[in-house]
Amino acid sequence: DAKTTQPPSMDCAEGRAANLPCNHSTISGNEYVYWYRQIHSQGPQYIIHGLKNNETNEMASLIITEDRKSSTLILPHATLRDTAVYYCIVRAHYGQNFVFGPGTRLSVLP
């Protein structure tokens, strides 16, 4: 079973920030938080990952709470092409497979 909980769906206006929450209250100290997204009929695309510090890259920012029990993925300026299912996954270490939950279906509206 997935170790994360996400809202099933969210809407966001184009150009606004999209904030996608994820609960991972049972996360272990050695587990990383990963975010992937899947656009319809494509393979999952890596977005970002982190352990305990906030992370930022060209796609998004990842904010992890101090107790590491939850995190938020931020797409700073959502576009229509960001419409996808976003998966929050925790994984202990390199080489282990990912366990996908149902994710959050983000719809970016014009």
Added chain:
Amino acid sequence: GAVVSQHPSWVICKSGTSVKIECRSLDFQATTMFWYRQFPKQSLMLMATSNEGSKATYEQGVEKDKFLINHASLTLSTLTVTSAHPEDSSFYICSANEREEQYFGPGTRLTVL
């Protein structure tokens, strides 16, 4: 980032035939690759872990004689769906690890008539 390719991207076959799907890591070597299956409006489900030079490890409920996996080199893993039936119609996705990140292929849509 690293690239994983799959071939074919889609395939239609008759019931009872076998179908082979290839998964390649294009610019890195992968000792471990994973095969997932995704039914419409559902999430990805891990089918098996493919290990280079050894037997694959299958998840509970996945028939190893039906879904044959071969990982003969560090850049290629193949999944063969033997004696395919309509219920095997699905989106098959492979992935491979490079350091801390896991890269996914674009998927193969299998339709069995």
